[in-house]
Amino acid sequence: MPGMDHSHQAAAPVSRPRAQVVGGFGVVDAAVLVGAALIRRRTRGRRRPVSSRSGPAVPDRIRPEC
């Protein structure tokens, strides 16, 4: 691509700010997982009404055509 640096550089170790960014993503992902686990635990056993279930509008039982 234009303006691209074609010079060769030595492999650099992961710098501290980079580790912080990766760690930041890890923390956010972990927080999401923990939040979802808590909600799931709280709502376990609760049955959702049929109207809120996603899916095609098909009757529960379709009788074979005569």
Add this chain to the structure above:
Amino acid sequence: MAAPDLVDAAPDPDALPDDSPPPAGRDLLAYRPLAAVLRSRWYPGLLQVPVAAVFGLVAFELLAGPDTAQRNSGTALMWVIWWPVLPLVFVLLGRFWCAVCPFGVISDVVQRLVGVQRPVPRFLKRYGIWIIDAQFLAITWSDHVWGIVESPWGSGVLLLLLTTGVVASGAFLQRRAFCRYLCFLGGLCGNYGRTGAVELRADTRICASCTARAACYHGTATVRPCPLFSFPRTMDSSAHCSLCANCVKACPNDAIRIRLRPPSRELWFVDRPRVEESFLAMAIMGIVLIQNVTMLSLWTALLSSFADLTGIRDPQVVFTGAFVVAVAVPVGLLLWASWVASAWNPDGVLGNFARFGYALIPLDVAAHLAHNLFHLLSEGRTAISARSELLGGSPGGGSMALAGPGTIRVLQYGLLALGVALSAYTARRLAHRRYRTVARRRATVAPYLVLIALLAAVNAYLFALPMAHRM
């Protein structure tokens, strides 16, 4: 010629009935070995494992490997091998990539561990495709401004962002909601997948007497539901089918058929055209054009001429302006063609825009493939070189090309010609299906043929100019 209204007119009294032809081609599930593979509990899991392993290696290399794109095997695997080959997979197998995509696997694992399984919000169902359109534009723009492709770290951060989105979606929403409604690559897959040579459909005659309560959609005790929320019984598009074969396993009546079809055949029978999908097709065309332009040696000269003329010296500001123009021009041209066509048929500008935008998809795919082919064939050895360096070998010198410039150009023009032919044929089929009179069909198709020729000519001209490498 008076300017037609932007609102759709009343239905055309001359319109032909919407009768899609019966499916053609032999059912691939009639081949026992293939049927056994697709019905196996190991499919597609066994394919997901190696893909996820390579993805893990790529992610690690991008985040912790060499800073230079040329020496980073993650960048080479991602942008020189995977990205150029991906549209080819769409043409051959439709959205099959989504069946083995590591992000889908992450979503499934998160869902099993902590999934709350909330229904997909209505706004996502309605406007998800617009979010995908916006994401696609934003990612392409930021690639140029922040250099995602040529920066391993930038590519790594993009993967981290996507992973966070997938984790959140898998944790809170049902099935693969992210893949269906939010993934920009999924949107691209969906659009290009319509040109795919494989289609999965249900035999509706068998479905009419089914008593299995939509097991193909809801899944069974042992088979997971359709991850992309598609109901085979009413499915008329491959845009949201990843060939994961869950429905094949769940259907108790063996009503699912997988057939080969001519590439782009699905586009000839679009029944429910959507403006946002046509917009995405044209936006992708604009993105391919601007990608070509910025890789030309001419681009630097253009930047300095523009700076002399206007005093604006910031290349990012100039690129942003060029990007907006590049995306707006194909969309504007399709609007213009639709405006002309709407004077000769009763469908209105937006109605024509939505319907005939699909005719541009084959040209889109061809231009994208031709652009990517340049990178694959002129830089393909970079991946081999970076991989050997990763394993402790020497990077090796010499050319990074897998084919000569002449060969690459011939292949590019061949692809473009195929795209033009398929797009023109699709426009013709759409008009023939929609309108009864010959005069109306011809008048409707004419502006779209002009548009196809114009876009093909621009692409052909850009391919003739010397282009910079990605790595």
